[in-house]
Amino acid sequence: MYIKDxxxxxxVAFSLKQIREKKGLTQSDVYNEINIHxxxxxxxxxxxxxxxxxxxxxxxxxxxxxxxxxxEG
Numbered sequence: 001m002y003i004k005d006x007x008x009x010x011x012v013a014f015s016l017k018q019i020r021e022k023k024g025l026t027q028s029d030v031y032n033e034i035n036i037h038x039x040x041x042x043x044x045x046x047x048x049x050x051x052x053x054x055x056x057x058x059x060x061x062x063x064x065x066x067x068x069x070x071x072e073g
Contacts, residue, residue, distance in 0.1 A: 004047060011071045012053070013044035019060050034059050 016038065020030060030038050034055060040046040041056075048056075057064050 009044040009047060012048060013042050015067065015071050016056060017042040019062065023060060030059065
């Protein structure tokens, strides 16, 4: 059974978008550099795989543990 936590997806989406924007990157920049479409991820419409999240965070130079601290609460 698949359980979709919409609240968590929205937190992840919002945080990823904020990080990207703070880095001064566009969605196209991210795609061109690491070949990941972030549009649906940033809208919270798509459940992001852990491996994709890890790749994004590595690109943004953020530890995965720091990211989870950012979204908890």
